[in-house]
Amino acid sequence: MRSILIVGAGQSGLQLALALQARGYDITLMSNRTPEEMRSGRVQSTQCLFPTALRHERELGLDFWADRAPRIEGLGVSVAGPADLPGGGHRRLLDWVGRFDGCAQSVDPRLKMAGWLDTFADRGGRLVIHGATVSDLDFLVRRYDLVLVAAGKGELAELFGRDAGRSPYTVPQRAFAVACVHGLGPRPEHPGFEAVRRNLVPGVGELLVVPTLTLSGRADVLFWAGVPGGPLDVFQDLRSPGEHLALTLELLERFTPWEYARATAVELTDAGATLAGRYVPTVRHPVGRLPSGGLVLGVADAVVADDPVAGQGANAAAKCAASYLESITERGALPFDEEWMTGAFARHWERARHATRWTNAMLAPAGAHVMELMGAAAGHPPVADRFVRGFDDPSDFEDYFYDPERTAAYVAGVVAESGAGATAAGSAEPPGGRAAGGA
CATH class of the missing domain: 3.30.9.40 (D-Amino Acid Oxidase; Chain A, domain 2)
Structure with a gap:
């Protein structure tokens, strides 16, 4: 049985810990708070999971609040x-x-993460309540086949150097x-x-x-x-x-x-x-090297910390956990060496890069073509639906959002198709609740 240490009890750390636990791995999870401290503490983050991230939870049997949370x-x-x-x-x-x-x-992370932490312990997981430091990991790395850092703030995040080529912002x-x-x-x-x-x-x-x-x-x-x-x-x-x-x-x-x-x-x-x-949106290099030379792999916002303005944080964390789960299980008994770590992150980044690019674009002042798109969405439900579904799959924005000419061509195509439909079937009101005006 392969032994894995996961540091951090947020969306990615807990989702990955519970998934690997269910597949028979020997998992130790380090959290700086108990479930009781989570429930009684202050809000430390918010999240809204879109359909793909929710599907990952559902497939793992972790959607405990699906019948209670607003749809x-x-x-x-x-x-x-x-x-x-x-x-x-x-x-x-x-x-x-x-x-x-x-x-x-x-779901409020205080409710969700406390519940998942209880579940991990109830299923026999080894839970350590301790705010891990670099020196802790330097000692522990020799005892595990793999150490994953899913804590995106503080000393541990500094293990992963900033990737300047993928991080346009410094403040x-x-x-x-x-x-x-x-x-x-x-x-x-x-x-x-x-x-x-x-x-x-x-x-x-x-x-x-x-x-x-x-x-x-x-x-x-x-x-x-x-x-x-x-x-x-x-x-x-x-x-x-x-x-x-x-x-x-x-x-x-x-x-x-x-x-x-x-x-x-x-x-x-x-x-x-x-x-x-506030924090600086940053992409970091995925492999951290400890003072003794041991290696750890960064997870989710430990290495890809997008600004929360586009609501991608928890979704990216869930997708990262799902991607790493497959990379870990596919590795079998082979060592989790630096080459594997780099490859596991590259596999995740292939999708995560779209959320990062889109979030960074949303931080900039909206260009004229973006406002044209927003205006078209008010009168054309297919445009509104496509834009909204991009929150779940930001890769779709590559086809029409960033380039003014592509945006104009897309809008013109929708308008033309809508006009053809109106000619054939008569004018029709958009579905109820799609557009409104006033103060």
């Missing part, structure tokens, strides 16, 4: 215009919604602020339709609204991602969760009044339901 059928996009409303508020220029091919779901591109709330009302123009809402305020940042399941039941995540130094970059010196929520709502009223209208009765889900921070 998210689509994603809506709103674009704010200038501050021309009374009091300096912003009006919506665009508002539409597209549908996933399948459903997405969000944070967004300052993020999260509040998990009860009491958010539905979007009146889309009743009964659960969707992630992505609100773009050009030059200022984004507001994501995500239906979720938290420790106390159904809730919503209000996630501001602000351009550093701008009007959303104001959460770092707050003294309490109450101040955090009050500021969140103040910014909603100013920049996204259509979202504020359904948030007037919200309250935090618990005392640990807020988070603020």
Whole structure:
């Protein structure tokens, strides 16, 4: 039985630990928190898993909350215009919604990771509660066939050198602020339709609204991602969760009044339901060399840390765990040497690179061709659906998103096809809830 040490108890570390455990590997998992500490602690991340990542969990039998978490059928996009409303508020220029091919779901990581950690221990896994250091790994690496580092922050992340050719940014591109709330009302123009809402305020940042399941039941995540130094970059010196929520709502009223209208009765889900921070999106080299010469392999955001603005983090982590699972099991009894480590990461990167490229593009100011695409989505559901399904499979953006000529050709083709259909069958309204306007 091959022995593997996994350091880190997030989406990738736990998913991989439970999958390998089920396949008969001798797994030791190191976590810096107990399940009880996770449940009672502060939010440290958020996630919304799209259909592919959910399928990986379902195939492993780890979708414990599938019947309780909201079924998210689509994603809506709103674009704010200038501050021309009374009091300096912003009006919506665009508002539409597209549908996933399948459903997405969000579960509070405090609930999910604690549950998975309990499951790993209940199934006989060796669980070590300890914040691992480089010196710890330098001692332990000799005792295992493979050591995987699935901790994306702190000292261990520094084992993996920055890949400058794949990391265009050297400073944070967004300052993020999260509040998990009860009491958010539905979007009146889309009743009964659960969707992630992505609100773009050009030059200022984004507001994501995500239906979720938290420790106390159904809730919503209000996630501001602000351009550093701008009007959303104001959460770092707050003294309490109450101040955090009050500021969140103040910014909603100013920049996204259509979202504020359904948030007037919200309250935090618990005392640990807020988070603020920033980090530099970075791709690192996958193999870390310890002082003694031992090698460790980086997993998920330990080596590919995308900005959260496009919601790819947990999805990329789930896909990384699935890819590494196959690379490990295919290796059989052969050594997990540096060549294998490099190859295992290259296999994962072949897909992960698309999420990284798209996320980095979303951090830049939207070009005219992107706004043309967003406008076309408001009137043509196939465009809206294709864009939204790219959150699940960002490789599709290669065909039409990045190049203005390809974007124009794609939009023209959809418009022409739509016109031909209208000529043949008469004009038709788009499916209900696809587009809306107003403030």
